[in-house]
Amino acid sequence: MIMQTTMFALLPGIFATAYFFGWGIFSNMTICIFTAVVVEAIMLKMRAKDLISLKDGSAVLTALLLGVALPPYLPTEMLIIGTASAIIFGKHLYGGLGHNPFNPAMVGYAILIVSFPLAMSTWPLAQNDIFGSTKYEPTAAETIINEPSFDGIPFDGIAFDGKTAATPLDTLKFRGAKTIQEAWTAENGFSILAGTGWQSINIAFMLGGLVLIYFRIAHWQACFTMLLSLSLLAAIFYDGGGSASLGSPAFHLFSGGTMLVAFFMVTDPVTAPEGNTGLFIYGAGIGVITFIIRSLGGYPDGMAFAILLMNAMTPLIDQFSVDHR
Amino acid sequence: MPDALLILLSTIFVNNFVMAQFLGLCPFMGATQKFDAAIGMAAATTFVLTLASGASFLIEQYILVPFDLEYLRIIAFIVVIAGLVQFSDIIIRATQPLLHQVLGIFIPLITTNCAVLGVALLNVKQSHTFVESILFGLGGAIGFSLLLIIFASIRERLTHADIPLPFRGAAINMITAGILSLAFMGFTGMN
Numbered sequence: 260m261i262m263q264t265t266m267f268a269l270l271p272g273i274f275a276t277a278y279f280f281g282w283g284i285f286s287n288m289t290i291c292i293f294t295a296v297v298v299e300a301i302m303l304k305m306r307a308k309d310l311i312s313l314k315d316g317s318a319v320l321t322a323l324l325l326g327v328a329l330p331p332y333l334p335t336e337m338l339i340i341g342t343a344s345a346i347i348f349g350k351h352l353y354g355g356l357g358h359n360p361f362n363p364a365m366v367g368y369a370i371l372i373v374s375f376p377l378a379m380s381t382w383p384l385a386q387n388d389i390f391g392s393t394k395y396e397p398t399a400a401e402t403i404i405n406e407p408s409f410d411g412i413p414f415d416g417i418a419f420d421g422k423t424a425a426t427p428l429d430t431l432k433f434r435g436a437k438t439i440q441e442a443w444t445a446e447n448g449f450s451i452l453a454g455t456g457w458q459s460i461n462i463a464f465m466l467g468g469l470v471l472i473y474f475r476i477a478h479w480q481a482c483f484t485m486l487l488s489l490s491l492l493a494a495i496f497y498d499g500g501g502s503a504s505l506g507s508p509a510f511h512l513f514s515g516g517t518m519l520v521a522f523f524m525v526t527d528p529v530t531a532p533e534g535n536t537g538l539f540i541y542g543a544g545i546g547v548i549t550f551i552i553r554s555l556g557g558y559p560d561g562m563a564f565a566i567l568l569m570n571a572m573t574p575l576i577d578q579f580s581v582d583h584r
Numbered sequence: 585m586p587d588a589l590l591i592l593l594s595t596i597f598v599n600n601f602v603m604a605q606f607l608g609l610c611p612f613m614g615a616t617q618k619f620d621a622a623i624g625m626a627a628a629t630t631f632v633l634t635l636a637s638g639a640s641f642l643i644e645q646y647i648l649v650p651f652d653l654e655y656l657r658i659i660a661f662i663v664v665i666a667g668l669v670q671f672s673d674i675i676i677r678a679t680q681p682l683l684h685q686v687l688g689i690f691i692p693l694i695t696t697n698c699a700v701l702g703v704a705l706l707n708v709k710q711s712h713t714f715v716e717s718i719l720f721g722l723g724g725a726i727g728f729s730l731l732l733i734i735f736a737s738i739r740e741r742l743t744h745a746d747i748p749l750p751f752r753g754a755a756i757n758m759i760t761a762g763i764l765s766l767a768f769m770g771f772t773g774m775n
Contacts, residue, residue: 306748352759354746360738361763369766548770557773564770571764574737578619 261476262316265523266323268471272464272519273327279456280383283331288323290335294342295322302351317356321345324364324523328516329371330382337375341367361570362530368563380559382426427454428515429559431506439504458513468522477526480535481542485521486512488546496554505554515553515560520545524562530570537573537580544569588719594774595723601699602731603768607724608699612732613757615690622736626729628690632672633700633728636665637721640704641714661704669695699728735764 276284299318303310322342329338348370349363350356372379431439471477490508498504511517525531525545532541545565552561601607608629615625640661648654673691677684694700703724707717738760747756 348759348763352748352751352756353742354748358742358745358747360741360760366763366766369763369769373766373769551774552770555774556770558770561770564767567763567767568770571734571738571767574741575734578737 262320264474264476265320265471266316268467269323269327269523271467272460275460275463276327276331279460280331283383284327287329287331287333287338288326290338291322291326291342292319294339295319295346298343298346302347306351308355312356315356318346321350321363325367328364328368328519330379332383333378337371337378340374341371344370357529359529360573362524362527362566365524365563365566365570369567372558372563376558380426380429426515426559427457428553431510432559438501439507454514457515461513461518464518464522468518471522471526477522478528478538480538481525481531481545482521484539484542485525485546486517488543489517489550492547492550511550511553516562520562520566524566530573532573532576533581537576540576540580541569541573544572588715591716591719592723592726595720596727596730597768598771598774600727600731600768601702601724602728603765605702607702608697608728611693611697612735612761616732616736616739619736619740622732625690625693626732629694629697629699630722630725630729632669632694633703633725634718634721635672636668636700637703637707638714638718639664639668641707641712641717644708657705657708658701661701665700665704666695699724731764735761
């Protein structure tokens with residue numbers, strides 16, 4: 260029941276992603292779920308377990324979370340590799356649901372981003388959202404001179420399959436000496452909080468996640484401290500939005516996969532510590548590592564690595580925070 | 585001061601001895617069966633690694649280089665490390681019997697830890713100063729200890745897991761180490 264409710268809570272975010280980035284997310288989800296069910300069935304068969312545990316929905320949820328987190332229109336073979344490694348290495352080799360020390364979806368994601376960094380950071384161009392974009396809109400005459408055909412109008416008789424763009428996190432990181440204000444007005448894809456489209460998707464995932472927390476299906480502690488530590492660090496290093504700034508707290512909260520990870524991955528009960536103290540430490544650690552990788556690391560969004568690192572710390576945290584008597 | 589902090593942090597996380605440089609894998613796999621044993625090994629290695637780092641720098645700088653004996657570097661370092669380990673064994677036994685009881689069997693084992701020779705050679709290769717060498721050794725040792733303790737705690741938890749029979753023991757440890765290494769790849773590209 261918990262698995263099914265969690266899937267329903269993902270719906271607002273899924274529809275928001277589909278609205279801004281097109282139908283790719285649905286093909287992602289379909290291929291991931293299909294692979295997950297097939298691989299899960301094969302693994303259960305090989306481990307001589309009853310196929311009835313397919314019905315617990317955990318494999319489908321893992322696939323769904325992975326499919327939603329991956330860039331839409333990712334090539335099919337990558338989707339299959341990611342999902343299969345999530346189910347095999349992340350879950351079944353450790354003895355299946357409840358025994359896995361690492362979040363399976365994040366294992367799949369990390370394997371994909373290390374193996375296919377280019378494909379994994381190629382996102383479609385976002386549609387304008389309800390908040391509008393802060394980019395300076397050229398007049399019709401300027402458009403013709405500077406950007407001959409970037410409105411999807413066939414240029415020299417060649418039609419576009421689609422348009423891609425750097426994610427706001429990348430744009431901000433590689434903006435050179437520009438201040439935050441300059442980057443937001445000069446570059447494509449920024450809106451009032453964060454990236455165009457991205458902010459609405461994050462808000463949608465947050466709404467779904469808040470429902471889970473309201474009905475006590477997900478614990479709030481780790482999720483809260485993760486968002487808190489991420490925004491605190493962003494506030495400390497905001498530096499008045501100058502050229503050395505690492506982005507505002509709002510930007511970090513509503514960029515990339517922040518809300519999806521905070522409400523749907525961090526709250527995974529199997530891979531998180533027990534007890535309040537443990538959960539607070541766990542969440543705060545994820546927030547800190549995410550911020551460090553986002554601002555200093557080579558990968559665009561460090562959330563999968565942050566989760567895996569804190570998953571690895573979980574037994575250690577339990578050792579010190581849980582009273583073993 | 586910021587430089588010192590940078591060397592420490594980069595050797596602990598970015599260039600972690602175990603996860604990024606693949607040094608000291610034998611104790612990483614061999615001495616992490618029990619959590620308490622891992623802590624003992626980590627403490628003893630930290631002590632020796634930091635000392636060896638400084639001592640090998642002095643040997644290199646004041647004996648090997650002035651007398652043009654660089655070709656003897658590996659032998660000289662191994663002798664120094666072995667002597668240092670024996671020396672610390674005697675000192676600890678004489679002054680801190682309790683600590684010696686805890687670390688006891690681990691101290692001779694450290695001589696064969698490739699991270700200790702590795703840190704001495706890396707110091708020469710990256711032409712560190714004396715203070716940098718010691719910080720490099722200390723950072724490497726802390727990173728090594730961190731990994732040892734994390735890995736031991738995961739392994740203790742896995743003893744209760746329903747792992748498929750062919751994957752029990754070394755196989756699942758390799759897979760866990762692989763996923764850990766994957767997680768540490770998140771730090772690549774920092775400097």
